[in-house]
Amino acid sequence: MNKQPLTMTVNGHERQILVAPYYSLLDTLRDELQLTGTKKGCDEGDCGACTVILNGKAVTSCLVLAMSARGAEVTTVEGLATPDALHPVQQAFIERGGLQCGYCTPGLIMAAVGLLEENPQPSAEEVKFAIGGNLCRCTGYTKVVEAILLAADRMASLG
Numbered sequence: 001m002n003k004q005p006l007t008m009t010v011n012g013h014e015r016q017i018l019v020a021p022y023y024s025l026l027d028t029l030r031d032e033l034q035l036t037g038t039k040k041g042c043d044e045g046d047c048g049a050c051t052v053i054l055n056g057k058a059v060t061s062c063l064v065l066a067m068s069a070r071g072a073e074v075t076t077v078e079g080l081a082t083p084d085a086l087h088p089v090q091q092a093f094i095e096r097g098g099l100q101c102g103y104c105t106p107g108l109i110m111a112a113v114g115l116l117e118e119n120p121q122p123s124a125e126e127v128k129f130a131i132g133g134n135l136c137r138c139t140g141y142t143k144v145v146e147a148i149l150l151a152a153d154r155m156a157s158l159g
Helices: 025-032 088-096 105-118 124-130 142-158
Strands: 004-010 013-019 051-054 057-060 073-075
Touching (some): 013 025, 025 051, 051 105, 057 105, 105 124, 105 142, 124 142
Antiparallel strands (some): 004 013, 051 073
C-alpha cells in the first residue's frame, strides 16, 4: 500500500514523513524517526514499554495508528531532558534505583510523566494504578513508586 503524508509534532519539532496507513505510532517513532527510546515489547498494549505522551495523555503507542496522530503532539522519552538537565522523573529514577535492566524504564518514565501532568501530587496508590499497565521483571516496583513520588515532590517545589 502507498505511504501517506503525516505531519505531527514530536518532542517539540514538527515532523513531516510518509507512513503506511497500517503503521503504528510505535513503529513510526522507531523506524521512521529513529526515536528508539520508545521500546517495542509485546506489540499488544499489555507491557507498557512503548508508552508515550500523545496530546497530554500517556498511551501505549503500539495500539495507536500513526495516521491517527496527524496534527498531534507526541512526547517520547528523548523529549524529556534538556541539554543541561534530566527531567525530574528521570533524575528521581536514577537516585532511587527505579531501574535495572532498563528495557521498561522509558515506558515507566513516560507513564509517570503522564500521571504527574494530570495529578501533580499523587498518592502511592495512585502511582501504582498509573503504572499498572507497565510490566517490569527486574525492579519489583517499590523503587519505581518511590522515584515517582520523589519527582512529584520536586516538581511541586519548582512550581
